Amino acid sequence: MFAFTVKRVLQAVIVMLIISFIGFAIKHNFGDPVRDLVGQRVTAAERAQIRERLGLNDPFPVQYVRFLRDALHGNLGQSYFFKKPATEVIVKKAPATLELVFCAALIIVVLSVPLGIYSAIRPKSLFSKIVMGGSIVGVSMPVFLTAILLIYIFSVELHWLPSYGRGQTVLLFGWWDSGLLTADGLKHLIMPSIALSSIMLPLFIRLIRSEMMEVLESEYVKFAWAKGIKPWRVWLVHAFKNTLLPVITVGGVQLGIMVAFTILTETVFQWQGMGSMFIESVERSDTSLMVAYLVFVGIVFVLVNTLVDIIYGLVNPTVRVAGRQ
Template identity: 85%
Template sequence: MFAFTVKRIAQALLVMLIISMIGFSIKSAFGDPVRELVGERVTPEERAQIREKLGLNDPFMVQYGRFLKNAIHGDLGRSFFFKKPVTEVIISKAPATLELVFCASLIVICLSVPLGIYSAIHPKRLFSKIVMGGSIVGVSMPVFLTAILLIYVFSVELHWLPSFGRGETVQLFGWWDSGLLTLDGLKHLVMPSIALSSIMLPLFIRLIRSEMMEVLESEYVKYAWAKGLKPRRVWLVHAFKNTLLPVITVGGVQLGIMVAFTILTETVFQWQGMGSMFIQSVERADTALMVSYIVVVGFIFVVVNTLVDLIYGLVNPTIRVAGRK
């Protein structure tokens, strides 16, 4: 297991290096940050001095090497617009995004597991057909359309829920602004969480259903039935337990995708998280903030998938053996 872990960590570091290089290489395509900083009245000579001071005239590899050296020490650069380190900007925006992803993940887990199991056990019942039909609609609808529909129904027509912002928040640990501990914050979380969960919920329902239907046809499940075990034990212990392996693998990838998809959700609901911060950084040509966002989201992808690989290796020892071969 130690060799398997070292190998996965080495792969994760290599992937992070590639992500940082790609993110750093595309920053020049998003405009000139000096123009956004100084406006139109500054002379070309003064702009050239500012570019030289910021190191924007250096060759690409020099700039990338400087970025990589600082990133190892936790310094991802300084935001041109906010006039402070990008780590501080990201930390101030991260709680909003992480709470949104957390609530959306809870919705996905709490709904996909029972609906997927029920649809696998009773595939011909009317409710199962409704669930599968709804999952097809959910897969087909883009998240921004779901968000707009929710706003129209629950905010414009029914006036039940607020349509934008985070609402009232409580500060925890001196830096984490949480909306989970106030009623107003929870009301503001409902629709963005549902909209974000609509990306993954249909996929997980169909995945759990298809995997469990396949497991229910396996020999060891038939043997469990032959032993006279109770249906609930056969379904949950023998069948669903062995359905979890592919679900965990896909879940790790989809969790990272959900973090990235908060851009659309946060834009529609004016949710002040990392997604909306990235859109603003593109509009303002704040290249340091853009690159840092790409690196942070890539880091979340890599960490989650590395943990999934390690958990998979613990659950299924044949993966470790195959990796050594």
């Protein structure tokens, strides 16, 4: 298991180097940082001095090595708009996005597991057909349309829930601005979380259903029925337990995708997280902040997928054996 873990960690490092290279190449070729830093009245000579001071005249490999060295110390550049380190801006915006992703993931787990299991056990029931039909609609609808529909129903027509912003928040640990500990913050979280979960919830319901229906037809499940084991034990212990492997794999990938997909959700609900920050950085040509966001999302993807690979190796020893070949 140690060799398997080391191999996955090394692969993660290589992937992060590739992501950092792509991100820095975008920064190097996207706009002129000096133009965004200074006004129109600055002379060409002064601009040249600024470029020299920032090291922008150095060859690309030299700039990239300097970028890697700074990144290892947590420095991903200076935001041209906020006039602050890009890392500091992301750390301030990250709690809003991470709490949104956490609540959406919670909704997905709480709903997809029982609905997927029931649809596999009773595939011909009316409720299962309604669930499957609803999942097709959910997969077909883009997240921004779901968000607009929720706002129209629950904010415009019923006036039950707020339509934008994070509401009241509290400061934790001196830097984490959380909305999970206030009633107003939780009310503001409901609709964005539902909208974001609508991307993955239908996928997980159908995945759990299809995998479990396949497992229910396996020989060891038929043997469990023949032994007279209680139905709930056959379904949950023998069948669902062996359904988890592909679900864990897909879940890890989709969790990273959800972090990136918050862009549309945050834009509709004016949720001041990393997604809306990225859109603003593109509009303002704030390349340092754009690259910092790409690197952060890349780190989330790599960490989640590495953890999933390690968990998968613990759950299924054949993965570790295959990895040595």
